[in-house]
Amino acid sequence: MGETAAAAFVLQADQLGHETVIQWGWIFLAAYLILILFLGYLGYRRVEDGMGGTSAQDEYATARGGFGFLALALAYAATVASGATFMSIPGMGYDMGFMAGYYAMIYPIGIFLGALIVARVSKKVSDRFNSQSVPDLLGDRFQSPALRVITALLSLFLIFYAMAQISAAGWMFEVILGVEYVIGIWVAGLLLLIYLAAGGSHADILTDAIQGAIMIGITFLIFVMFVTGWGMDGGISSVNAALESSQQWDQHTDSDNAIFPGWWAIVLLMVAHIGFTAQPHLGNKFFAIKSNRYIRRFLLVTSLVGIFLPVMFLGGVLGAAQGIEVADPDAVIPTLFVENIHPIMAAFLGVAILSAIVSTSDGLVISISQIFANDLYRKSYVPWKGGDPEAEEVQQRALLISRISTIFIVFIAVAAVISPPQYLVVFMWTGIGGIIASFGGPYLVGTLWRRTTKHAALAATVIGFAVYFYIHLGPQFGVMEGIWPLNENPYASTGIGLIVSAVTTVVVSFVTEPPSDEHLEKVFSAEQRLIEDDTHDGAPGGISASESDD
Template identity: 85%
Template structure:
């Protein structure tokens, strides 16, 4: 999601009067309850994968949960995955540090994300069903009839491992704060929590747990908003909260020429543009494959947009903390500290588990997406055809499922081991994944699914040019390779917005000068027919099998 600023060295600043032992005790109780919950959901996911629902293979069920969920569960899961731990840590940290100005990020980034979802979700679902695509790189390869594009975008997607590393590092700090265990122990426990349900249940377990986590996130966001509106701890409500802030943090301050994130309105606009391409990230794009049918898509988009736009009101908690004069060693610590200093220890402990669930809600999707790079993009759809095999054969499907589960374990192990000592430039590496993906194949993904004329040569050009631009204006300066231009060298969001625009424009321009795919393939991609997903296999209300559906209409 957005600015996954590392939780870093999060240390609660509660006074000596706090019974921290009670927080730890209740934290373990809530963690045990959470573990029981995700074990149960993981088992349900395992049954769905092994049962081969919807006449699909077990591998497809593991990778996509294709057609397995109604609009509400998937809406909560998608919003939770977009939000992640940053919504509860980093965005409130921006509010604590910058005041109401941070609201432009908190309230605008989800608009960009869900504009992108509205544009791409329906057609992405149709094309992935038709070609049995199991990931965003796979979808791009199928759309452009290019195994090379599939491999290149899959390799670029491997950078998401750094995103997963950041999430696990954040979880480790929360374990130390809430449960009193050392950071190193915490990251291994976080990894184990992921493995207990992901290796068995795959995308089904991912979406089930994310849906529950999304519902919990809504409750916490409501609580924070109420605390802000009534001016908790400050007499006079919202106006008194504003008055208690420094002048540069108050709600009449919109931009700051010294702030690289909000240096001007152009930077705020680019922030939104960057997030339009957010759905190109594999752990988000593949969520669309799981909806039962496009007939549910409108309700899904409305529900997930509402939830996703509401959750970032968490930034108001950071503002309230600043108004109360709470001091923290790291701005990312403000929400845990706000709860610890204002609420009962039971609530503080519960918050810690909520934050862990928020972090895990992104981590699990990342791990599943990366596992499909190995199992599907590189093995099933690239290596097997290259060797003359049939990627749809039962033997290949079962082997892919095994690779999925083994690689899930391997990915979690690597991500945890890599942050035993958190790398100094982890945020930079993480945005190599986020910004690099959006700047490179964000254009081919968006334009290729909307425009018949888009060509594979244009997609290659967009990937190269878009990533190169992003590297020279942001990544290069971060690594000391190029000098860059302020504020782009300090602002990954504006830089990603520029890279995304370049990728889109390159895709369009080069397509006019290169040969498009054949009419037969284009008709297969863009025709009105689509692979039937039998909506009645699982009745929306009862979960029981229903009568077979013979047609599907789009709303």
């Protein structure tokens, strides 16, 4: 859109005022509430009726085999993008300028490379062993109950990620809906509970798929606003010229910037994100695809969408060029909308971004609930007491634990961010970095290399986390001073931890006993061969003969 049209929109926005944005924002929020209530009901019916899972609990936790490649691709990309892509990465662009583009453009390459490595085997193992989470999958892949428990406990760090999303939602409520931040985070938590406690993973994926489509439209608008120099006299060159010299596009690294001190940090940033898919709320999405024969199309679509969405960082750069003033950098995108476009459109876009934030929060909450319901109770405590984890009574109790823990997790995540953190994306990585640095190595190596052993996976998980704690997490918690910039750079620290974890996995595997051929056959064999075995042993989660590999 040209300069004249942009100016007209800005003038109209000024005339109608912020009150119009707030009024229409509540109207759009009410419409969104009706939508998620409907999707929550659909999810509830799927859980109760059964789709592809072995029980209602399995349906709640995984939505096993319930979705085609397109819906799941949009849901996966939306979950990856989260409030960080739509709030915090633009906030980094607002503060750092074009330098933030290295994060925005590199992280999706690492994430979807990691997904390419693990997706197919994750789907196979989950279906064949009835795994309901990434820690559960690792326990089954390596035949190690201890690994299942350790990785489940480490996955509790996902609560930091959930807290970051809730905080992002609070900012959206304040800027777009005129509600105080503290009230906004509680309303956001209530929105999550409305549909998650009933519909589980089915409700999660249904809402995320719709939100993924909306995200594409928002990102396209930001891209158009940037390339046209919206609200400024000129195009891209005018945006660059209006920035401070340290923010302009010829600035690549800054020795005083903990995130981008040199090219080595940028390389480690991509390495860290290769292990990103080890997070339980992403890994369990692979369980929901109908068949492995859809994996290739799923990966193609989700990668294209996922690489496009981080273009949102340009909105933060544009906001800095326009001289927009914000109380917190993470609020730059909603403020950009309010100050630059028609109030009704600004209200719609603000609520749309709020839905984008919810798209990650719901998956996180479901994944954390499965730590208690499945990983610790059904697959650890029950066998330890001599019970059958597949028993109907156990499944029903696990489903109840899932729904109750969902409520407590949301409450804790909201209460913890009453005082908002600075830079949500950095706060988020304080938690998830430990997950990637610990069992990201065994997850990736164990997918590619059949000889990976359970002792190697255990050693790598402990050592990888210890390294991450020493160089980053410990300093963040004030336990030790640490080494700059690693003590302030979660991405580089995670990248180092992941490398250590992967190397440890390989080295220890060479000196420990490999898994049995029978177990490896069940993990890695093609679906068509497995079905012949399943007709004899009735293994849970069996694959139909029509679902053969490409």
